[in-house]
Amino acid sequence: MAEKIDISLTVNGEKYERSIPPNLLLSDFIRQELNLTGTHVGCEHGVCGACTILMGGDAVRSCILFAVQADGHELLTVEGLTQNGTGLLHPLQTAFREAHGLQCGFCTPGILLTLIPFLEENSNPSEQEIREAISGNLCRCTGYQNIVKAVILYSTQKHKDKPQRHRDTEKRNESRRKE
Numbered sequence: 001m002a003e004k005i006d007i008s009l010t011v012n013g014e015k016y017e018r019s020i021p022p023n024l025l026l027s028d029f030i031r032q033e034l035n036l037t038g039t040h041v042g043c044e045h046g047v048c049g050a051c052t053i054l055m056g057g058d059a060v061r062s063c064i065l066f067a068v069q070a071d072g073h074e075l076l077t078v079e080g081l082t083q084n085g086t087g088l089l090h091p092l093q094t095a096f097r098e099a100h101g102l103q104c105g106f107c108t109p110g111i112l113l114t115l116i117p118f119l120e121e122n123s124n125p126s127e128q129e130i131r132e133a134i135s136g137n138l139c140r141c142t143g144y145q146n147i148v149k150a151v152i153l154y155s156t157q158k159h160k161d162k163p164q165r166h167r168d169t170e171k172r173n174e175s176r177r178k179e
């Protein structure tokens with residue numbers, strides 16, 4: 001039997017310790033060992049971007065890394081994007097929902113995680129810059145138009161401060177006031 005290697009890492013703020021085969025891909029580790037199936041696997045060759053996660057704050061393709069390479073690192077997957085475990089959507093996710101920035105959604109986790117560090121560096125990107133930022137993420141459904149619109153919506157601050165549930169409550173309160 002192949003030798004196993006002990007690793008310890010933090011994923012979405014939670015610490016994990018596992019003993020794994022050295023050739024286990026990081027994408028398979030995340031999906032199968034940790035049951036975090038929001039990280040999708042498309043090409044498995046580092047081409048489509050579906051498996052993108054953050055490692056130490058940088059966007060990486062988890063299908064071309066071994067899980068042992070993540071030893072000692074902090075990872076963020078799409079499950080960790082919601083606000084501090086509240087279940088409220090990250091404002092970028094809210095913008096995607098409002099601008100209809102997804103259809104089947106297969107590419108969406110990878111696109112969101114590609115955009116997070118990009119938008120931290122450039123909070124007010126041009127359309128061209130947004131298109132370049134996601135040029136390594138293949139989407140077969142949307143034609144990208146609404147993805148770009150979603151990012152512009154987010155970057156105009158409209159969604160930055162108010163989680164969806166708060167805004168729903170505000171809308172309800174406002175319509176009650178009008179009644």
Ligand code: FES
Nearest residue numbers: 042044046049063
């Ligand atoms: S599944 Fe990793 S880049 Fe396509």
Ligand code: FES
Nearest residue numbers: 103105139140141
């Ligand atoms: S929304 Fe279907 S692949 Fe992008």
